[in-house]
Amino acid sequence: MxxxxxxxxxxxxxxxxxxxxxxxxxxxxxxxxxxxxxxxxxxxxxxxxxxxxxxxxxxxxxxxxxxxxxxxxxxxxxxxxxxxxxxxxxxxxxxxxxxxxxxxxxxxxxxxxxxxxxxEGKCEYERVLCEACQVFILRSEKERHSERECEERTLNCKYCKVSFNFKQIKAHDEICQKFPMQCKDCGKKKIPREKVCALLGMGDMAKISYHGIFQIYDYFMVFYVKIINKMINKKF
Ligand SMILES: [Zn+2]
Ligand SMILES: [Zn+2]
Ligand SMILES: [Zn+2]
Ligand SMILES: [Zn+2]
Ligand SMILES: [Zn+2]
Ligand SMILES: [Zn+2]
CATH class of the missing domain: 3.30.40.10 (Zinc/RING finger domain, C3HC4 (zinc finger))
Known part of the structure; x- marks a missing residue:
């Protein structure tokens, strides 16, 4: 046995x-x-x-x-x-x-x-196993390793906050929907990819960038609210 x-x-x-x-x-x-x-x-x-x-x-x-x-x-x-x-x-x-x-x-x-x-179990010179990458490191360096050096450590994407394996984070940058990009139309920077990508397939509308549409939308909303307010004021 x-x-x-x-x-x-x-x-x-x-x-x-x-x-x-x-x-x-x-x-x-x-x-x-x-x-x-x-x-x-x-x-x-x-x-x-x-x-x-x-x-x-x-x-x-x-x-x-x-x-x-x-x-x-x-x-x-x-x-x-x-x-x-x-x-x-x-x-x-x-x-x-x-x-x-x-x-x-x-x-x-x-x-x-x-x-x-x-x-015993406290020696700084003892090599301890990193559970994540299965490599032995000095106990005294374990904390630094886990936080900054381990190839298998998990990190949060600073844009979308989803956690990823360190090795995958570079590849994720290429597809992250919140990754900041520059608008090709007006040159405006730090626009999340999801908004920039919305331009694709929009044809001529692409001339107005996605964030631009929201600005126009906001402008008309203010305009309509003013008209409605006027109508209300006239009635009462
Ligand atoms: Zn015996
Ligand atoms: Zn024994
Ligand atoms: Zn020792
Ligand atoms: Zn490790
Ligand atoms: Zn992300
Ligand atoms: Zn733009």
Whole structure:
């Protein structure tokens, strides 16, 4: 049975974080990294609490470490979720082991306890995945990348406000209905494309630009309102 993928913040601490050589008693028998919140099974083997829960989630399992060491013996070599206890002594020893950061360029050092509490998942030199473009970038550059550099970032068209993928925005400029253009008739600038395009197929009417029509329309509206007002005034 395939195990579900392990969350790296729950399984063991990478061995390479240890600034001293790894002793077997500090190693998880499941993920083979440094024990994180260790539990000890009936057989004496240690596991990260997360790894142990995962291992026994579908029922009791024979301990592979016992089999490899040829000390397998039932029933104590059967791993059972109810029969393991937190190994606080091992936990304390591991917490005080010297640690270093494994990210290139980072000079952080401390103990495992400090690593877990202060540095893990926060290192500026750690490369993190940009979900959008699937490229790893330094944590310290993630924000700038996402806002200004990512090829897959989404932007709003500044004319029509619709959001687009960065790569598509240039092509969109060519068809955006609100894109500002210049009127070929009167030279007036910043007319949305939708109004300029309305000229097409208008024949001679095209001599009056679309925005021009609205000006004429406005002019006549004022004119009619004046006439109507006069008529009303005469009646009453
Ligand atoms: Zn583990
Ligand atoms: Zn065992
Ligand atoms: Zn670091
Ligand atoms: Zn990206
Ligand atoms: Zn647009
Ligand atoms: Zn015009």
């Amino acid at each position: 395939a195990l579900p993928s392990l969350d790296s913040s729950l399984q063991g601490i990478p061995k390479s974080v240890l600034a001293v050589s790894m002793e077997t008693k500090y190693q998880c028998q499941q993920c083979h990294q440094v024990l994180r919140k260790p539990v000890q099974a009936q057989c004496g083997h240690r596991f990260c609490v997360h790894c142990f829960k995962l291992l026994t989630s579908s029922g009791p399992k024979p301990c592979e470490a016992c089999q490899q060491e040829e000390i397998y013996e039932e029933p104590q070599s059967i791993l059972n979720s109810n029969e393991a206890f937190p190994d606080n002594a091992a936990g304390r020893e591991i917490a005080s082991l010297p640690a270093k950061c494994i990210n290139g360029g980072c000079s952080w050092t401390g103990c495992i306890k400090e690593y877990e509490a202060q540095h």
